[in-house]
Amino acid sequence: MNKVNYKLYLVTDSNIIGDRNLVECVRDAIIGGVSVVQLREKNISTRDFYQTALALKELTDYYNVPLIINDRLDIALAVDAAGLHIGQSDLPAIEARKLLGKDKILGVSVSNIEQAQKAKIQGADYIGVGAIFPTNSKGDAKNLNIDILTNIRNSVDIPIVAIGGINENNIELLNNTKINGVAVISAILGNEDIIKASNNLYYKCKFL
Structure with missing residues (x-):
């Protein structure tokens, strides 16, 4: 799956939006410039995850924005999402690719060159690299730095999305990394x- 615009990639977290409606929040994010949406919800039932995924699929299809499902291959397949994102402790990328098929997007979280190269070999379309800056969104994330990010960038030729503590005060520090x-x-x-x-x-965002 090529030609995806990864420039501004939104990862959802219902805990952050409070009593606001997730679909409405994602809609506003897309209107503002988000180019990819990942549904990442850790503390809801499978049925609720499925229903939320269906609602977001309708929304993202309307705006022609890819919907990526975090971790849950079953949900990604059930709603015909654009793709799946997995971590190092999830289903191996090579198996996820077999089940997804060649036309779906597969993303893999990595934190070093070895993981990045393995993800590419096993069929990843892009990799998520982080955490670049300190973050409260993922308590177990190990902080990297821009030098490590640059080294990973130089080690693989598939798209890279940086994640972790990125905000409008530090985002410009990444503009020369070619992510x-x-x-x-x-x-x-x-x-x-x-x-x-x-x-x-x-x-x-002025990466490339």
Whole structure:
């Protein structure tokens, strides 16, 4: 799966939006410039995850934005999402690729060159690299640095999305790393004005 615009990649987290509606928040984020949406919800039932995925699939299809499902291959297949994102402790990428098929997007989280190269060999379309900056969204994430990010960038020729603590105050530090995009959670969903927050980040993304 090529020609995906990874520039501003939104990862969902219902805990951050409070009592606001997730679908409406994602809609505002897309209007503001988000180009990929990943549904990542850790503390809901499978049925609720499925229903949320269906609603987001309808929304993202309307705006022609890819919907990626985090971890849950079954949900990704059930709603015909654009793709799946997996971590190092999930189903191996090579098996996920077999089950997804060649036409779906497969993303893999990595934190070093070895993992990045393995992900590419096993069929990843892109890799998520992080955590680049300190983050509260994923408590077990090990912080990397921009030098490590650059080394990973130089080691593989598939798209790279940086993740972890990225916000409008530090995003420009990544502009010379030749990555393809940034994944954000609270920097968008934690704002009262989601459209404005997305738009501010979008115009600061000058990676390539």
